[in-house]
Amino acid sequence: LAGAQKMTSGPPDFLQFNNLACESVGGKVLFATDEWFAPAGNLLKREPPEFLASAFTEFGKWMDGWETRRKRIPGHDWCIIQLGVPGTIHGFDVDTSFFTGNYAPAASIQAACLDETPALALEGDRTGMAASEEQFEDVSKLESERWEFLVPINELKPGHASSCHNYFPVTLSRRVTHLRLNMYPDGGIARLRVYGVGQRDWSSIRLRELVDLVALTNGGVCVGYSNAHFGHPRNMIGLGRAANMGDGWETARRLDRPWVLETDSQGILQVPGFEWAVFRLGHPGVISQIEIDTNHFKGNFPDSCKVEVCSLTAEEEEQCCMSRWSSGPAGGWRILLPPQKLKPHNRHFYSTDALWNCGAVSHVRLFIAPDGGVSRLRLWGQVSLQMVSVLGWG
Numbered sequence: 001l002a003g004a005q006k007m008t009s010g011p012p013d014f015l016q017f018n019n020l021a022c023e024s025v026g027g028k029v030l031f032a033t034d035e036w037f038a039p040a041g042n043l044l045k046r047e048p049p050e051f052l053a054s055a056f057t058e059f060g061k062w063m064d065g066w067e068t069r070r071k072r073i074p075g076h077d078w079c080i081i082q083l084g085v086p087g088t089i090h091g092f093d094v095d096t097s098f099f100t101g102n103y104a105p106a107a108s109i110q111a112a113c114l115d116e117t118p119a120l121a122l123e124g125d126r127t128g129m130a131a132s133e134e135q136f137e138d139v140s141k142l143e144s145e146r147w148e149f150l151v152p153i154n155e156l157k158p159g160h161a162s163s164c165h166n167y168f169p170v171t172l173s174r175r176v177t178h179l180r181l182n183m184y185p186d187g188g189i190a191r192l193r194v195y196g197v198g199q200r201d202w203s204s205i206r207l208r209e210l211v212d213l214v215a216l217t218n219g220g221v222c223v224g225y226s227n228a229h230f231g232h233p234r235n236m237i238g239l240g241r242a243a244n245m246g247d248g249w250e251t252a253r254r255l256d257r258p259w260v261l262e263t264d265s266q267g268i269l270q271v272p273g274f275e276w277a278v279f280r281l282g283h284p285g286v287i288s289q290i291e292i293d294t295n296h297f298k299g300n301f302p303d304s305c306k307v308e309v310c311s312l313t314a315e316e317e318e319q320c321c322m323s324r325w326s327s328g329p330a331g332g333w334r335i336l337l338p339p340q341k342l343k344p345h346n347r348h349f350y351s352t353d354a355l356w357n358c359g360a361v362s363h364v365r366l367f368i369a370p371d372g373g374v375s376r377l378r379l380w381g382q383v384s385l386q387m388v389s390v391l392g393w394g
């Protein structure tokens with residue numbers, strides 16, 4: 001699987017990609033046939049689902065997901081989701097957490113790319129608990145029942161801790177903007193996570209325009225890391241500033257730190273270990289400005305950081321992923337930003353005078369020493385069209 005860190009057992013590789021439908025990157029539910037017990041918008045929440053045993057609403061038991069009525073009429077329930085970041089999808093997690101006697105017994109997922117279709121004003125009054133006639137009329141213009149099936153009808157498992165994740169890999173290289181989630185015939189689903197890589201239209205970029213080449217919205221993706229104990233490194237390329245510590249990359253405390261710490265003459269800690277995360281840029285380019293934001297990391301910011309770069313084809317990247325990046329790029333990593341001392345809860349900006357001249361690159365590795373948390377990584381630069389033809393990315 002190109003682009004994802006290979007894992008030998010356990011959860012599927014595609015979980016390493018970005019969640020393109022998450023509300024935190026702009027994902028939205030545009031329409032749902034029924035939302036009696038719980039609204040479909042919950043499907044896209046960033047936080048893991050929760051269960052509050054004593055929470056009830058006037059409609060029934062409060063549930064953290066999308067839950068429809070027990071159907072007493074023909075048909076099945078479905079909703080339309082607009083991805084926050086259009087892109088290619090590698091897999092889904094249909095998470096039924098806490099829906100046990102009321103989970104949807106089966107589901108399917110359809111997809112469309114509606115860039116060329118004028119946007120329909122589907123987002124309407126969500127206070128009605130079932131779709132109105134007018135909403136049905138609007139949504140029928142999309143002919144979503146004819147969209148391509150990425151996941152055919154599959155049985156789902158109930159939402160007990162041991163069975164709540166229903167993983168579906170996808171092999172489709174086409175760009176997707178909208179999804180239709182069908183549940184058969186009714187019931188509850190806690191979350192729909194849509195794992196993929198953003199794909200933007202680079203033709204609109206002006207020559208020499210500076211763009212954040214690693215941003216999730218520009219197609220950046222994490223392709224390997226050493227430790228993600230408290231937070232995945234992909235969080236660093238999300239939208240805006242981090243909401244809290246959970247919205248950043250945070251590693252566990254390294255256990256190989258000396259029991260009594262010392263620094264060198266520049267004040268950098270003398271420790272043997274470090275943690276790292278590798279990203280593929282959304283488009284190869286020349287990086288001229290870096291931001292490393294330790295927002296919210298106050299008692300657990302890294303002592304120092306360093307940034308390295310390289311250029312890889314898809315095949316070379318796959319080799320590196322297979323070895324968990326122990327075999328580096330053939331030409332080696334080059335230093336873009338030499339070691340820098342970091343501060344707690346602070347935005348650190350580095351421009352050309354702090355950066356070493358590396359030319360156009362496709363991949364970046366952020367080191368932190370010895371461990372800790374970084375909330376955002378921004379890599380501004382100019383896209384390199386030449387590198388696209390050499391490496392095949394973009």
Ligand SMILES: NC(=O)NC(NC(N)=O)C(=O)[O-]
Pocket residue numbers: 037059060061062063067069070101102
């Ligand atoms: N106890 C329940 O969850 N009942 C019903 N669901 C909610 N949310 O009240 C149901 O079975 O559809």
